[in-house]
Amino acid sequence: MGPEHPKIQNVVIIGAGNLATHLALALHKKRVNVVQVLNRSRQAGERLARRVHAQYKAGFSGAGFKADLFILAVSDSAIKEVAGQLGLKDQFLVHTSGSVSMETLSRASSNTGVFYPLQTFSKNKPVNFSKIPVCIEANTPGNEEKLLQLGRLISSRVLPLSSEQRKVLHLTAVFAGNFSSFMYTIAEDLLKKHDIPFSLLKPLIRQTAEAAKHEDVFSRQTGPAIREDSKIMDEHIEMLAGYEVYMDIYDLISKSIIKHKSRND
Numbered sequence: 001m002g003p004e005h006p007k008i009q010n011v012v013i014i015g016a017g018n019l020a021t022h023l024a025l026a027l028h029k030k031r032v033n034v035v036q037v038l039n040r041s042r043q044a045g046e047r048l049a050r051r052v053h054a055q056y057k058a059g060f061s062g063a064g065f066k067a068d069l070f071i072l073a074v075s076d077s078a079i080k081e082v083a084g085q086l087g088l089k090d091q092f093l094v095h096t097s098g099s100v101s102m103e104t105l106s107r108a109s110s111n112t113g114v115f116y117p118l119q120t121f122s123k124n125k126p127v128n129f130s131k132i133p134v135c136i137e138a139n140t141p142g143n144e145e146k147l148l149q150l151g152r153l154i155s156s157r158v159l160p161l162s163s164e165q166r167k168v169l170h171l172t173a174v175f176a177g178n179f180s181s182f183m184y185t186i187a188e189d190l191l192k193k194h195d196i197p198f199s200l201l202k203p204l205i206r207q208t209a210e211a212a213k214h215e216d217v218f219s220r221q222t223g224p225a226i227r228e229d230s231k232i233m234d235e236h237i238e239m240l241a242g243y244e245v246y247m248d249i250y251d252l253i254s255k256s257i258i259k260h261k262s263r264n265d
C-alpha cells in the first residue's frame with residue numbers, strides 16, 4: 001500500500017454486542033489497536049474494552065480519540081442516529097450491517113464505508129474469523145483499499161460489494177441460514193412431541209450442509225417433492241393436522257421444489 005493509503009492501525013468500536021465483540025477480538029488478535037469502545041450500556045462496554053485493552057467511553061458524542069477508523073456495530077435501527085451523534089467530520093466511519101446502505105452514513109462523515117462479515121455471531125460462541133467472508137464498500141477508492149487491507153488481516157476472503165449487492169446477499173443469507181435453522185426447529189419440535197431424539201437427524205443435517213458446498217445445489221435435491229411422490233406428500237400433510245403453519249410451510253416448499261424442477265427440465 002502506498003503512503004497515500006496509510007494502513008488502519010487504530011480503531012474505535014462503537015457497540016459491544018455480538019458483532020462488535022467478535023470483530024474487536026479478531027482485530028486485537030492481529031495487533032490492530034482498539035483504542036476505545038463506546039457503548040450505551042456501561043457493563044457490556046467495559047467488559048469488551050477490558051478484553052481488548054481499550055478504554056471504555058459512555059455515550060457517543062465527541063468521540064475523544066484520534067483513530068484511523070470508527071466501526072459502528074450497533075443494531076441496524078440505531079445506525080443512523082448513533083452515527084449522527086459521533087460528531088465526526090472527515091474521520092473514516094463504517095457500519096457492519098448487511099442490509100443498511102452506505103448512504104445512511106453520508107451525513108455523519110465525508111469518509112464512509114461498510115465492513116460486513118457474513119456470518120452469524122453470538123457473543124459467547126467462538127468463531128474462526130479467517131474463514132468468514134468480509135464484504136466491504138467504501139465511498140472512495142482510497143477508503144476501499146484501506147478496508148481491503150484491514151479485512152485481509154483477519155479474513156482470507158474479502159470482497160467489495162455495492163450496497164445493492166450486499167442487500168441481496170443478506171436476503172439469501174436469511175434463506176440459507178435463518179430459514180434452514182428454523183427447518184431444524186420444526187423437526188426438533190415434531191420429534192420431541194413423539195419422544196424421538198433429534199440427534200438421529202444430525203448425520204443427515206451434516207450431509208445436507210456438505211452437499212451445499214458444491215455449485216448447482218438443486219441437482220442434489222432429494223425427497224418426495226423432487227420425485228413428485230404425491231402419495232407420500234399427502235400423507236405428510238395429513239400427519240401435520242394440528243400444525244397449521246408447518247403444514248403450509250411443507251406445502252409451499254414442496255410446490256416450490258416441483259416448480260423449480262419443471263423450470264430446470
Ligand SMILES: NC(=O)c1ccc[n+]([C@@H]2O[C@H](COP(=O)([O-])OP(=O)(O)OC[C@H]3O[C@@H](n4cnc5c(N)ncnc54)[C@H](OP(=O)(O)O)[C@@H]3O)[C@@H](O)[C@H]2O)c1
Pocket residue numbers: 014015016017018019020039040041044045073074075076077078082096097098099116117118119120121122
Ligand atoms: N450478529 C450477527 O450475526 C451479525 C452478523 C453480521 C452483521 N451484523 C451487524 O452488526 C450490527 C450489530 O449487530 P449485533 O448482532 O452485534 O447486535 P447486538 O448483539 O444486539 O448488539 C447491539 C448493539 O447495539 C447497541 N444499540 C442497540 N440499540 C441502540 C440504540 N438505540 N442506541 C445506541 N446503541 C444501541 C447495543 O447497546 P447496549 O449494549 O446498550 O444494548 C449493542 O451494543 C448490526 O448492524 C448487524 O446487522 C450482525
